Amino acid sequence: MVKARHRTFGEKLFGLVNASALCLFALAALLPLIVSVSTSLSSKLAVDTNQVFLWPVQFTFDSWKYIVFRPDLWRSFGLTLASTLIGTALALLVTALLAYPLSKKEFKLGGVIMAAVIVTMIFKAPIVPYFLTVREIGLFNNPLVLVLPHIVSAYCLAIMRTFFKQFPHELEEAAKMDGCGYFRILFRIILPSSTAVLATLGLLYGVVIWNQYQTPLLFLQDQSLFPLQMKIKQFIVDGNELPILAAKAVVNYNERTLRAATVIFAIVPVVLVYPYLQKYFVKGAMLGSVKG
Amino acid sequence: MAIPGVLYFLVFKYIPLTGSVIAFQDYSVFKGFWASDWVGFKHFEKLWAYPGFHRIFWNTIILGGLRLILTFPIPILLALMLNELRIAYLKKSIQTALYIPHFFSWVIIAGITFDLLGYHGLFNQVRGWFGYEPILVMQMEDYFRPVYILTSIWKEAGFGTIIYLAAITGIDPSLYESATMDGASRFAQIRYVTVPLLLPTILTLFLLDIGSFLDLGFDQIYNLLTPMTYRVGDVIDTYVYRTGIQQAQYSFTTAVGLFQSVIGFVLVYVFNRSARRTEGGLW
Numbered sequence: 001m002v003k004a005r006h007r008t009f010g011e012k013l014f015g016l017v018n019a020s021a022l023c024l025f026a027l028a029a030l031l032p033l034i035v036s037v038s039t040s041l042s043s044k045l046a047v048d049t050n051q052v053f054l055w056p057v058q059f060t061f062d063s064w065k066y067i068v069f070r071p072d073l074w075r076s077f078g079l080t081l082a083s084t085l086i087g088t089a090l091a092l093l094v095t096a097l098l099a100y101p102l103s104k105k106e107f108k109l110g111g112v113i114m115a116a117v118i119v120t121m122i123f124k125a126p127i128v129p130y131f132l133t134v135r136e137i138g139l140f141n142n143p144l145v146l147v148l149p150h151i152v153s154a155y156c157l158a159i160m161r162t163f164f165k166q167f168p169h170e171l172e173e174a175a176k177m178d179g180c181g182y183f184r185i186l187f188r189i190i191l192p193s194s195t196a197v198l199a200t201l202g203l204l205y206g207v208v209i210w211n212q213y214q215t216p217l218l219f220l221q222d223q224s225l226f227p228l229q230m231k232i233k234q235f236i237v238d239g240n241e242l243p244i245l246a247a248k249a250v251v252n253y254n255e256r257t258l259r260a261a262t263v264i265f266a267i268v269p270v271v272l273v274y275p276y277l278q279k280y281f282v283k284g285a286m287l288g289s290v291k292g
Numbered sequence: 293m294a295i296p297g298v299l300y301f302l303v304f305k306y307i308p309l310t311g312s313v314i315a316f317q318d319y320s321v322f323k324g325f326w327a328s329d330w331v332g333f334k335h336f337e338k339l340w341a342y343p344g345f346h347r348i349f350w351n352t353i354i355l356g357g358l359r360l361i362l363t364f365p366i367p368i369l370l371a372l373m374l375n376e377l378r379i380a381y382l383k384k385s386i387q388t389a390l391y392i393p394h395f396f397s398w399v400i401i402a403g404i405t406f407d408l409l410g411y412h413g414l415f416n417q418v419r420g421w422f423g424y425e426p427i428l429v430m431q432m433e434d435y436f437r438p439v440y441i442l443t444s445i446w447k448e449a450g451f452g453t454i455i456y457l458a459a460i461t462g463i464d465p466s467l468y469e470s471a472t473m474d475g476a477s478r479f480a481q482i483r484y485v486t487v488p489l490l491l492p493t494i495l496t497l498f499l500l501d502i503g504s505f506l507d508l509g510f511d512q513i514y515n516l517l518t519p520m521t522y523r524v525g526d527v528i529d530t531y532v533y534r535t536g537i538q539q540a541q542y543s544f545t546t547a548v549g550l551f552q553s554v555i556g557f558v559l560v561y562v563f564n565r566s567a568r569r570t571e572g573g574l575w
Contacts, residue, residue: 011478018376025370026389029446032404035414039407050417074408096296113298120305122560126549127529128536129311129325131302137303152300182293211397213511218537229399234514256412263403268394278388282454 021285033267040064040261044254045093062252063261073265074233075224081269083146084210091151091205092198098159100186105162114161121154131218145219146227150209158203162195164190199280228266235262315547328543335547344531345548352527352552355440355513356505363444364501367452368494372482374453375460390450398533401447402515404428405439430521440525459493460486496567503563506556528552 007015011075034054039047043058051057067073101107102114122248137147167190174184191198226234232274236259310325315335317328339345370390377383393401409415409429416426429435463486471481510529517525528548536545 008477014478015376018373018501019379019382022370022373022377023382023385026386029389029393029450031414032408035408036404047412050420053414053417061471093389094296094300100293102295107294109294113294116306117301118327120301120309122564123309123557124553125305125308126312126315126546126553127532128542128546128549129314130308131537132314132319132321132325132542133303133308133311148300149304152297157297186293207395211395213397213399213515217514218533229397232403233399236399236406256407256410259403261409263407266400271392274388274392274395280393281391282458292551 033264036260036263040257040264042257044253044257047254047256060252061273063257065259066251066253066258067265072223073231073262076228078224079143079146079225080210080228083143084206087147087150088202088206090147091153091156091209092202094151095153095157095160095201096186096191096198098152099160100164100182100190102157103161103167117154117157127218134219140219141222141225142219143225145215146209146212149215150205150212153205156204156284160197160201163194167194182188196280196283200283203280232262232266235259312546312550312553314543315550317543319543319546331543335544336551338544339547339551348526348528348531349522350530351524352506352508355437355508355525355527358441358509359444360435360501360505362441363449365500366445366449368490370449370458371453371456371460372486374457375486376478376482387450387453390453392450393447394451396447398447398509398511398515401443402512405443405516409435409439430516433519433521433524436516436521436525440513443512443516455497456490456493459490463489499563499567503560504556505565506552506559 006220031054035052038052038054038056040063041056041059041061042052043062046052046057096114102110104110134140134145134149139148171189172185175189180188211229212227213233216225216227216230220230223234307325314325314328316332317330318334319325319328323329374383374387377386407413411426411428415429419426429439467485467489468481471485476484506528508527508529510533513525513527514533516528517530532545532549533539536549
């Protein structure tokens with residue numbers, strides 16, 4: 001940027017207005033979260049009488065104590081965490097195993113398979129036959145349904161294939177000379193030097209699995225198998241999930257403070273890992289403009 | 293090596309796709325996808341005659357259209373504004389605040405929305421300051437569409453700026469230098485350098501968005517919907533879930549789904565082709 005020229009008054013004013021407007025938007029984006037945090041940390045009385053706004057009133061951890069001691073919530077949390085970790089690893093593995101041969105010209109079926117993959121991107125099967133198929137193969141009320149339907153995305157496959165295509169051939173040729181097979185080349189040479197793309201795609205897969213709602217809604221009926229999002233939904237809509245709050249109850253929470261605490265409970269892990277993932281999702285969003 | 297991936301596409305994509313034939317059958321769980329009795333276009337005729345279908349079809353179109361028109365420009369404006377912000381730490385904090393809702397599930401977003409707009413929520417508190425009675429926003433038909441749009445913006449508008457900011461970063465700095473030499477103000481630089489050079493990106497993304505405008509997002513609608521707002525908010529996806537899966541009307545709702553898939557296919561195909569001509573489509 002050339003900074004030699006003085007900024008005119010109009011430009012300074014514009015800069016100020018622009019910065020203030022953006023701050024306002026950022027606050028607006030965070031406001032609902034702030035309200036939820038304050039609600040979850042306020043007393044029953046304060047919430048009932050509409051005193052809570054941006055900060056907790058009559059500060060108490062009672063709602064949180066209740067939430068943290070609900071074993072079923074932790075069980076759902078564990079299930080979601082495990083399915084996200086296992087699912088992401090498996091997804092990256094299966095995607096790489098398919099993307100690698102597809103990136104090779106000598107793989108004769110490659111063209112056909114890639115075309116078939118692209119067809120699935122533009123023509124989506126209706127949900128009912130999908131439901132019937134997945135139920136038929138035994139994934140109904142089976143926790144594997146949290147993982148298996150997400151192990152390849154056509155979009156991620158296309159990105160990884162493009163990446164493998166650009167991989168320097170000399171290294172592969174040298175490895176082949178030394179008697180390495182395709183598997184060894186993929187696992188010893190290509191994947192170790194693809195960590196950036198793996199992290200980016202892993203983040204895309206991970207977010208999908210962590211946040212998934214439709215799949216468990218379709219296939220999981222057994223409450224002990226509910227992942228976190230399903231559990232949260234139960235807390236939010238189904239009054240029976242929450243304790244019956246008698247008028248004489250000595251506890252200092254109500255439905256609203258508990259709901260707010262549950263929602264924040266589900267957000268905390270995301271907020272905690274967010275700073276570490278920031279650089280990867282920026283890359284991920286930009287990969288969107290890469291042609292498959 | 294390719295086998296697990298190929299199997300995935302066969303089982304999770306192609307078998308359900310061929311299973312769409314049950315739209316032309318009276319599907320029986322015992323006979324399966326191919327052996328059930330064929331009934332031709334019976335379900336499609338029923339569909340056209342069914343007034344409820346017209347309603348959910350138009351709801352789908354209206355919500356998709358509103359979202360396309362109202363949410364599309366926002367990331368562009370935000371990206372231009374962020375680009376003008378020269379204070380690095382402020383810019384980074386604002387970006388973080390705008391990006392983070394993207395990573396929350398719709399259950400969370402809807403949960404917070406219900407609380408904010410509930411009887412004791414922030415919205416009614418603010419109404420109270422001005423002397424208005426509290427209202428149950430989420431149960432009112434008039435508010436469903438605005439809530440749908442606003443939650444879409446809240447969750448995705450910030451994240452959508454990334455791609456535009458990347459495109460702006462890619463603009464040759466010498467263009468700005470020469471513009472400055474010619475005495476162009478910051479406004480003029482936005483108007484005559486940034487925006488024209490962003491246009492191909494904008495056009496491509498717009499075409500891709502039109503192509504997928506029937507994908508309203510099941511999670512979002514399902515979690516925001518209440519029985520009181522079905523008349524304006526019930527869309528094909530939610531209807532198919534309730535009638536097809538929950539009430540086991542498999543063949544009829546497959547016909548509904550197939551209808552949507554075919555329209556979706558035409559849209560995606562046509563607009564991706566056009567997008568490819570401008571810069572780059574999905575394939």
